[in-house]
Amino acid sequence: MTLLVGLAIGLATPASAQTGDTSGTDWEQTLREAQGQTVYWNAWAGDQRTNAFIQWVGEQTEARFDVAIRHVKLSDTAEAVTRVVTEKAAGRDENGSVDLLWINGPNFLSMKEQDLLHGPFVRDLPNSRYLDLSRGSANTTDFTVPTEGLESPWRLARFVFNYDTARVDNPPRTMPALLEWAQANPGRFTHPHPDNFMGATFLKQALIELTPDPAVLQEPVENADFASATAPLWDWYDAIQPHLWRGGETYPSNESEQQRLVNDGAVDIGLSFDPASTAAAIKQGLLPPTARVLIPAAGSIGNVSFVAIPYNARHTAGARVVANFLISPRAQARMQNIEVLGAFSVLDFERLSDSQRARFEALPDAPALPTREALGKTLPEPHPSWMTRLIETWAQRYTR
Amino acid sequence: MKNVRRTGLRALIIAVLIGPVLLGVAQTLSAAFGWLPALGERTIGLAPWRTLLDQPGLATSVQLTLWTGISATVIGFALAFGLVASLHGRAMGRSLMPWLAPFLAAPHAAIAIGLAFVLAPSGWLLRLLAAPLDLTHPPAWALVGDPLGIGLILGLLVKEVPFLALIMTASLSHLPVRRWLIQARSLGYTPAATWLRVVLPMMWPQIRLPTLIVLSYALSNVDMALILGPANPPVLAVTVLRAYTAPELSSLLTAGAGAALQAIGVLITFAGVWAFERLIGVIGRTRLRRGRRGRLSGVALGLAQALNPILLGMASAAIAALAVWSVTWRWSWPKPLPEQLSMAAWQQPGDSWIGPLGHSLLFAGVTTALALMLAIAWLETEQRRGASLLAGILYLPLLLPQIGFLPGLQFGFLQLGIGPGLLAVGWAHLLFVFPYVLLVLVGPWRGYDPLLSRQAASLGAGPLRRLFRVKLPVLLAPVLAAGAIGVAVSIAQYLPTLIMGGGRINTLTTEAVSLASGADRRITAVYAILQMLIPVAAYGIAIIAPMLRGRRHRLLREPRYATGD
Numbered sequence: 001m002t003l004l005v006g007l008a009i010g011l012a013t014p015a016s017a018q019t020g021d022t023s024g025t026d027w028e029q030t031l032r033e034a035q036g037q038t039v040y041w042n043a044w045a046g047d048q049r050t051n052a053f054i055q056w057v058g059e060q061t062e063a064r065f066d067v068a069i070r071h072v073k074l075s076d077t078a079e080a081v082t083r084v085v086t087e088k089a090a091g092r093d094e095n096g097s098v099d100l101l102w103i104n105g106p107n108f109l110s111m112k113e114q115d116l117l118h119g120p121f122v123r124d125l126p127n128s129r130y131l132d133l134s135r136g137s138a139n140t141t142d143f144t145v146p147t148e149g150l151e152s153p154w155r156l157a158r159f160v161f162n163y164d165t166a167r168v169d170n171p172p173r174t175m176p177a178l179l180e181w182a183q184a185n186p187g188r189f190t191h192p193h194p195d196n197f198m199g200a201t202f203l204k205q206a207l208i209e210l211t212p213d214p215a216v217l218q219e220p221v222e223n224a225d226f227a228s229a230t231a232p233l234w235d236w237y238d239a240i241q242p243h244l245w246r247g248g249e250t251y252p253s254n255e256s257e258q259q260r261l262v263n264d265g266a267v268d269i270g271l272s273f274d275p276a277s278t279a280a281a282i283k284q285g286l287l288p289p290t291a292r293v294l295i296p297a298a299g300s301i302g303n304v305s306f307v308a309i310p311y312n313a314r315h316t317a318g319a320r321v322v323a324n325f326l327i328s329p330r331a332q333a334r335m336q337n338i339e340v341l342g343a344f345s346v347l348d349f350e351r352l353s354d355s356q357r358a359r360f361e362a363l364p365d366a367p368a369l370p371t372r373e374a375l376g377k378t379l380p381e382p383h384p385s386w387m388t389r390l391i392e393t394w395a396q397r398y399t400r
Numbered sequence: 401m402k403n404v405r406r407t408g409l410r411a412l413i414i415a416v417l418i419g420p421v422l423l424g425v426a427q428t429l430s431a432a433f434g435w436l437p438a439l440g441e442r443t444i445g446l447a448p449w450r451t452l453l454d455q456p457g458l459a460t461s462v463q464l465t466l467w468t469g470i471s472a473t474v475i476g477f478a479l480a481f482g483l484v485a486s487l488h489g490r491a492m493g494r495s496l497m498p499w500l501a502p503f504l505a506a507p508h509a510a511i512a513i514g515l516a517f518v519l520a521p522s523g524w525l526l527r528l529l530a531a532p533l534d535l536t537h538p539p540a541w542a543l544v545g546d547p548l549g550i551g552l553i554l555g556l557l558v559k560e561v562p563f564l565a566l567i568m569t570a571s572l573s574h575l576p577v578r579r580w581l582i583q584a585r586s587l588g589y590t591p592a593a594t595w596l597r598v599v600l601p602m603m604w605p606q607i608r609l610p611t612l613i614v615l616s617y618a619l620s621n622v623d624m625a626l627i628l629g630p631a632n633p634p635v636l637a638v639t640v641l642r643a644y645t646a647p648e649l650s651s652l653l654t655a656g657a658g659a660a661l662q663a664i665g666v667l668i669t670f671a672g673v674w675a676f677e678r679l680i681g682v683i684g685r686t687r688l689r690r691g692r693r694g695r696l697s698g699v700a701l702g703l704a705q706a707l708n709p710i711l712l713g714m715a716s717a718a719i720a721a722l723a724v725w726s727v728t729w730r731w732s733w734p735k736p737l738p739e740q741l742s743m744a745a746w747q748q749p750g751d752s753w754i755g756p757l758g759h760s761l762l763f764a765g766v767t768t769a770l771a772l773m774l775a776i777a778w779l780e781t782e783q784r785r786g787a788s789l790l791a792g793i794l795y796l797p798l799l800l801p802q803i804g805f806l807p808g809l810q811f812g813f814l815q816l817g818i819g820p821g822l823l824a825v826g827w828a829h830l831l832f833v834f835p836y837v838l839l840v841l842v843g844p845w846r847g848y849d850p851l852l853s854r855q856a857a858s859l860g861a862g863p864l865r866r867l868f869r870v871k872l873p874v875l876l877a878p879v880l881a882a883g884a885i886g887v888a889v890s891i892a893q894y895l896p897t898l899i900m901g902g903g904r905i906n907t908l909t910t911e912a913v914s915l916a917s918g919a920d921r922r923i924t925a926v927y928a929i930l931q932m933l934i935p936v937a938a939y940g941i942a943i944i945a946p947m948l949r950g951r952r953h954r955l956l957r958e959p960r961y962a963t964g965d
Contacts, residue, residue, distance in 0.1 A: 070904075073914065075917070079645045080903065089436065090815050097820055254918075260918075263919070264538055400457060400633075
């Protein structure tokens with residue numbers, strides 16, 4: 001028995017040592033291959049600060065690893081997914097046009113189900129040692145779907161509202177309170193069109209708050225009784241819709257447009273998937289200095305944004321180098337800096353050295369920036385199939 | 401031998417310009433009926449159509465499309481006709497071009513963005529009216545994104561009226577309008593009645609094609625509809641684009657069916673135009689025989705004339721709004737003017753406009769040069785007769801809705817090994833630049849006095865020398881005008897750049913449209929202004945250069961057409 005275990009250990013140790021070694025040399029190999037590559041990073045470009053951060057990442061990877069980044073600006077991530085789908089359809093299984101993709105949720109599920117992703121690769125990235133990659137952690141679960149190492153995290157997103165304190169005194173912090181507020185202030189609230197992910201997120205937040213048993217949302221929608229789970233949501237929505245901006249006849253196309261409405265005073269409450277966006281917008285002159293973040297009382301939906309590499313990417317090595325740099329403590333600390341981007345880091349601070357942690361502790365503050373503690377409880381995203389069904393049902397009910 | 405070469409050249413031009421359209425149409429149609437073998441879709445049937453028709457709001461989308469497209473074309477035609485009739489024979493009429501040039505040159509997206517800045521509930525117009533009307537909040541109604549599509553119709557009008565007015569002015573130069581007016585007056589007809597009953601029917605055959613192009617565009621444009629049109633549901637072309645970019649595979653088939661539906665809609669309205677033309681012919685003749693002198697014509701024409709200044713005033717305000725926003729730092733509602741000015745939007749470090757500007761200039765320059773070369777080659781090899789049907793096919797890219805064949809074309813190009821990139825985008829631009837360039841050059845080429853070339857030949861000049869030393873210098877003004885229009889068309893292309901570039905090619909236009917739905921009016925304004933400056937500069941050159949040269953070479957001026965004026 002002991003012999004057997006000893007034998008097993010004896011066999012296992014050199015093997016794992018070997019994989020450790022090869023992963024080291026593999027990484028050097030990756031770095032060598034990546035030299036001189038230009039990574040076409042397809043990323044949603046609706047936020048100027050994110051665009052500027054991506055540009056900084058490109059400058060860094062070019063200087064450090066000789067890997068340039070070309071930011072392919074998307075107005076909807078689905079555009080890039082379609083492109084990979086089309087390329088596969090046309091038989092272009094190599095030299096694809098997308099190298100790296102900012103992705104999550106239904107787009108990830110769609111690509112994963114169609115085998116359109118390269119990997120698993122996350123554990124090969126040296127900087128993945130700073131991540132909590134345990135099963136079921138936020139970094140390995142994307143809208144309840146296991147990521148299986150096919151996408152690497154880079155930033156945290158949290159749903160929040162914002163409002164102008166100069167105009168609104170007692171902003172509502174629950175969905176029933178929002179209904180009462182909208183009835184008292186008709187035309188002063190709206191949400192982006194649910195075709196847009198921000199509008200869909202608003203519906204999901206309302207669903208989680210209103211549904212009798214939120215646990216069913218973690219399962220695919222086919223396993224649940226959709227009608228009874230969503231009945232309270234539609235009752236609530238029927239009541240609030242006539243009091244929305246322009247009577248719910250039209251909706252802003254995304255959160256940026258809604259932010260413009262808040263800035264213009266056309267509506268009083270905006271929403272965002274980035275708690276730092278209010279502080280950032282004030283700095284850019286796009287919201288009044290009196291604007292503040294409003295956090296739902298029962299917590300809000302949060303998720304992790306990932307990057308993935310399509311199966312036919314032309315510059316796979318370069319894309320891995322960029323994904324690895326994105327989770328370096330240096331890049332993450334810069335990303336969390338409110339003067340740069342203000343997006344919360346995905347790193348596990350327990351795994352950082354003192355000097356690495358100090359980078360984060362030294363970051364500046366801004367009056368409109370909520371602390372991590374103030375953000376309260378993170379509510380898990382429902383399974384992606386709920387989002388699809390919600391959007392469809394909303395369109396059937398409210399599109400004439 | 402010479403004939404063989406000529407036929408070969410013409411066949412090549414058709415293959416380069418029409419081949420892709422047919423390829424795109426074929427791919428789109430096969431997708432519409434479920435045939436996309438590469439995606440594993442091999443069930444031929446009506447399933448994509450069923451999915452399309454089951455989409456909520458589809459009926460509203462189709463109605464909206466027809467309503468906005470048809471009313472924009474009808475009103476635009478009436479306003480342009482009113483403008484041309486009212487300015488005819490006056491000094492201002494002769495210099496109409498410089499006045500209309502900025503609106504003609506401005507890309508659709510820039511005009512749409514500017515109009516949205518003026519007409520939105522929190523736009524400039526209501527900022528100016530907020531104090532007198534005592535408004536505390538922007539009102540809840542709007543002309544932008546309104547369910548009736550009024551904003552979209554206004555935007556289309558701003559672009560269509562100058563285009564149609566220009567085309568009508570050009571066609572008038574072939575007609576003895578003044579003589580008709582005098583003769584009709586002596587018979588007791590008012591000038592307005594003469595314009596409607598004599599000039600319009602005579603002019604129609606020459607402006608039918610441009611009118612159909614305008615109609616097709618109005619029914620199927622995407623960029624203006626994204627910025628000014630209603631959102632829930634949008635017009636059909638936007639619905640199709642959304643289906644095309646949705647992540648599910650099957651929605652590519654739905655998009656194919658939608659694109660086919662869009663094309664069918666356009667063809668049905670064309671048939672409507674044809675039927676209407678016949679009907680007017682019959683009714684018109686009986687009414688003429690009754691001999692009424694048509695006092696109402698004056699009212700109708702007068703109304704059209706009265707609306708033109710309002711439309712052009714609005715368009716000027718839109719352009720002014722772009723300029724002001726591009727140098728604004730903070731301008732909160734309801735201040736009539738910005739509180740703080742700044743050049744920050746022009747100097748943003750991260751997201752520079754230099755790259756998109758370079759792409760825009762590259763496409764405009766290369767495709768315009770190529771289009772001019774091909775169009776001149778086409779016209780020079782033209783046989784005297786029998787070429788009209790063939791020539792008609794060259795306008796196919798303008799008559800078919802873009803969304804009807806571009807998605808299929810991207811797929812077809814991929815299978816031919818042409819990935820999304822500069823080549824695919826440039827080629828797609830050429831499909832639209834070429835027919836406009838040809839449209840401008842056809843008239844002057846036919847009006848050219850062949851005696852000049854014959855004289856040069858008798859002095860021993862070969863064909864190329866005759867072309868470059870005699871014909872092109874004589875026709876410099878129309879060639880420059882065609883070039884300016886080519887530049888404007890290329891700069892304005894949104895859908896071809898988006899779809900054929902696979903999103904990797906950013907031009908000023910794609911950036912402006914995607915920024916238009918963002919939070920920052922200031923940066924959007926910068927892109928819209930840049931987008932407008934290039935074609936305006938090209939128009940400026942086209943207008944000024946022949947004037948300067950005209951002073952030096954009075955003898956080599958373009959011969960005037962038989963105008964009768």
